Amino acid sequence: MLFSSLTFLLYFLPIVIILHYILPNRFQNAFLLLSSIVFYAWGEIAYVPLIAAILALDYLLSRLISSSKGNKARMYLIIGCMVNFGALFYYKYIGFLFELLGLSEIAPDVALPLGISFFTFQAAAYLVDIYRRDIAAEKNPITFSAFILMFPQLIAGPIIRYADVSEELGRRRRPPAEMLEKGILTFLGGLALKVLIANPLGELWVNAGAAAGMGSAWLAMIGYSMQIYFDFFGYSLMAVGIGKMLGLTFAQNFSDPYSSRSVTEFWRRWHITLGKWFREYVYIPMGGNRRGKARTALNLFAVWALTGLWHGASLNFLLWGLYMLLLILLEKHFIKGFLEKHRTISHIYTLFAVFIGWMLFTSDDLSRFPAIMSSLFSFTESGEMLFWLRQYAFVLLLAVLLCIPKVTGAVKAAMKRTWVRLPAMAVLIILSLSALINSGYNPFLYFRF
């Protein structure tokens, strides 16, 4: 089920929020788990047994790691990583591996289970944290399962660490009025970003991308870059908002990424929970930057290659990850000082670098990338871009404004006033529902991951 679906909005969300609120504590986690299973099964019923099996193994291993020491604990952790990453590898990468080996014809035909990239990462981190004795293993299998599967963040994150929610999961959750209010506000804001900004800009990308001419190509690139941000940001906001209404606090996933002045900064502001995960569970365990230059280089390479591939099993994602690493190294060793001194140039450089990156990101078929690049610099234009610009000028303007921290800050401040919040949100709900009812165009980019 998508958050931005009418089934979810009219039925699932209000019913689950209300029942969760009134249920006694001892049933709350069981109810959360049950509704999460329904939520998952709604979109992907065939994979429910697979998820249950992974979950059961993870639970068992977490208890074993917790109760054993030394090499034994280590062995269980390795098994745990093999279970989670093995499942992820099989369902996400096996086709790609066969293709690389030139064996696409005999590749097993597996469909990607929804959200597998998110919950396997969350489960693996949980096992590592127990192994490191950062946290105690959850004894109650229902609480554990509710933690891994909780529907607000099941299919698209944010990736949550057990330490951050264990306290809330363990106690009675009847969120105070302020938390409910903040939750619904965050949710509706995310919904509006997704439905009223990301979806139309996705149309811009498709429409202008199909047009010949340099202006259209730039417009399409900007459309896609804005779409992917507001799509994912909107979805993350919705997750955080639902979490609040269930009495759970999730980490924010974005912090005005397009206001960054370098690619390095961009990655501290974009998909924050994923970046932290790679840092915490790949980069630092591999030795980070403390084992000499060669090892640091290897570690960075590993992190960025994996970050790229995490987004999808094809060559363009790997290249996209390495492209980001290249820019980060370039910044670190050569242009850091220059960027710090020149404000405007640093913004333009960062947006250009990131947007070009998105063009690589979207080129599943790698041969599309050079085609996009050549139209970006073809220096011909039929005037058609003016038509597309006019169609999406309003939404584009909104999108650009909402990338500026001062603007988002002002919006947030204004929403604190009830007499602004209520009418503004009433309009947004009506428009969001109208958009959903009116059109069939409602993809979600991060579903593939």
Next chain:
Amino acid sequence: MKAKKCPLFIMTIAALLLLAAAQIALPDRTVSQMESRTLSSAPKLSLESVLSSRFMSSCESYIADQIPLRDAFVSAYAVYESAQQKQLRNGVLIGENGYMFEMGKSISEKNIRENAEAFAEIARAAGASGYICVSPLSSSVYGEYVPRYAPIPDGYKLESAAKGDGITAIPLLKPLIAKKGGDALYYKTDHHWTAQGAYAAYSEICAAMGLENKNDGRYYEREGFSGSYFARSPSPLQVSDTLTYFEASGTKLIIDGKETPEVNDSAALGGRDKYSGLLCGNHALIKLTNDNAGGVLFVLRDSYANALLPYLSQNFGTIYAVDARYYTGDIISEIRKSNADALLCLYGINTLGESRDLITLAADALEEE
């Protein structure tokens, strides 16, 4: 929980639940007048439909179609998009002067050529003298109302693709553009031509076939016509059209061997999608007879013909008109059997550019030969 401290939460959850409750309580609508389409009905709940995910996927379209105040929501979004000065809504171009146009993205020149060649093959195989006459898109005729820089197809290029060996092409775009100063030739909210547009095309056909140009009948008008473009992109800000149609004196309509009580379906003419009332809609094979004239014309056609055939029925005692979308018989022997003096292909360029009906019809018939 203090309700005063979370007004937005209460308001939103209450509104959503109210919508859900109203949806369950209110009876389902079967059709949407505004969008001229059948709405989804409740999905059947069964173990099989749940396990195959069919139940879940049909739920979403069911809820979207049957949500209370659906028309109001759709209208609200149209107003919101108009306020943004958008000229493209739900794939329909919103032009000047109340004109709506299609983008024509799926119209393929190659497809037009293949359909026209298929028609030429049918004409050759049936031994009939073939004519092809294709209605251009309204955007090709009324280019000045099309939003600036909108990527629409080149009307002349499309028209020049509608040609074939041994058949006579009757080009319409140039004469229609020449005549557009007077009454409207095309509807604003629909892809079809008006009675005036059809008459202009009729005049060209008369000239090409050597027929006498007659205008011996009555014109009718029906206000409040919202056509196919409107149905795809309904908006309270859109003006409606007046449907115009011509009834030739003495013309009778015969469907499935039976004469219809009226030549045009007055029930449909009273509804929103009025054009569908002309010649009682689209059927696999219809026959028009007129005792005031002689000779036989055989027509392969789509719905554009419904406005035009009444004019031609002044010149032919019998007209057979086949709609390839519904016709399943052997077209070549049907044409031979009719002893037709001429075989006319009468289509909208959008149909020839998008469907493969004539190609399939020809292939099936030639296989029989």
